[in-house]
Amino acid sequence: DAMVIQNPRYQVTQFGKPVTLSCSQTLNHNVMYWYQQKSSQAPKLLFHYYDKDFNNEADTPDNFQSRRPNTSFCFLDIRSPGLGDAAMYLCATSTGRGRGETQYFGPGTRLLVL
Amino acid sequence: ELKVEQNPLFLSMQEGKNYTIYCNYSTTSDRLYWYRQDPGKSLESLFVLLSNGAVKQEGRLMASLDTKARLSTLHITAAVHDLSATYFCAVDIRGAQKLVFGQGTRLTINP
Numbered sequence: 012d013a014m015v016i017q018n019p020r021y022q023v024t025q026f027g028k029p030v031t032l033s034c035s036q037t038l039n040h041n042v043m044y045w046y047q048q049k050s051s052q053a054p055k056l057l058f059h060y061y062d063k064d065f066n067n068e069a070d071t072p073d074n075f076q077s078r079r080p081n082t083s084f085c086f087l088d089i090r091s092p093g094l095g096d097a098a099m100y101l102c103a104t105s106t107g108r109g110r111g112e113t114q115y116f117g118p119g120t121r122l123l124v125l
Numbered sequence: 126e127l128k129v130e131q132n133p134l135f136l137s138m139q140e141g142k143n144y145t146i147y148c149n150y151s152t153t154s155d156r157l158y159w160y161r162q163d164p165g166k167s168l169e170s171l172f173v174l175l176s177n178g179a180v181k182q183e184g185r186l187m188a189s190l191d192t193k194a195r196l197s198t199l200h201i202t203a204a205v206h207d208l209s210a211t212y213f214c215a216v217d218i219r220g221a222q223k224l225v226f227g228q229g230t231r232l233t234i235n236p
Contacts, residue, residue, distance in 0.1 A: 114224060116167045118166070118167045
């Protein structure tokens, strides 16, 4: 089945140790998003790619970077994770081609920072 | 800046009862989405509402959109325990390919 896949599902890292989260999609969608969701909060958009065009949210910390080497894959790099970065990270995709652009979410990666 | 507000934020109800979750937004938009999230899980798309007066129904859930009032409702009919989850509405920012989410409504349905 076509889907949005995230790996790993759970990631434990140490304070300050770089970590990379992965997202892949078989939907051939143009747009890929990264959200951060903390407990009992709404998802917060970090950035998104429309094809290769990168769109950073104004309040996304510099500690967060992203790469999209091809249509199918997108990575979230956290250069120096702090305790406050522990959260669920959600990847989503959309076609980007018109109205009613439902975003399809992956299962998420839960990040724990020790 | 587009703001999206849901109410109530917490809702505890008994099985068999009806209730409505409200979603207000601050600027013009004609595309509104409802998502469901189970604890520890990702978001599942429920409804996409694309025009004023749009109404969509799936099982015991019905969503509607009034773009003039900048209001969407999610109505639950004869609630069952399986509907316990957090429900988010989200509004499309025109031309920006991104959504602004409401705070979420945590719904608990008690037997």
